[in-house]
Amino acid sequence: MNVQTRWKKSIAVILAFCLMLQMMTGLSVLAADKSPVLSVFGLETDATVNPLGIDNTSPDLSWKISSTQRGVIQQSYxxxxxxxxxxxxxxxxxL
Structure with missing residues (x-):
């Protein structure tokens, strides 16, 4: 795989990750009283916040979640x- 193809795929993965988590944050799970129950923060790609580019075709993606209710856990992504x-x-x- 040439460098340009790897670069495009890396940028696409980062963009997809950021957009997915932005959508998750914007579409917070709501409780019956309409207050946010779950929020996503601490987004990282290969242990870096907001990288401009990566050369890893299989980057590590990570995030943290916080909830206003007890016992709320992430079950899938x-x-x-x-x-x-x-x-x-x-x-x-x-991709």
Whole structure:
């Protein structure tokens, strides 16, 4: 795999990760009283906050969650990746 292809895939993975977590934060789980129950923070890619680029084709993605209720845990996650922000927003996950 050439450097340009790896670079594009790395940028796409970072973009997908950030967009996915931004959507999770914006669409917080709501309790019956409509107050936020879950928030996502501390987003990192390969132990770096907001990297401009990475050369790792399988980066480590991490985040932390916080809840206003006791016993709330993350049970699953979904990472969606695309070669452009437009494709990601359209649901065309091509990576």
């Amino acid at each position: 979904r990472i969606m990746a695309a070669t452009s922000k437009e494709k990601l927003e359209q649901g065309t996950y091509d």
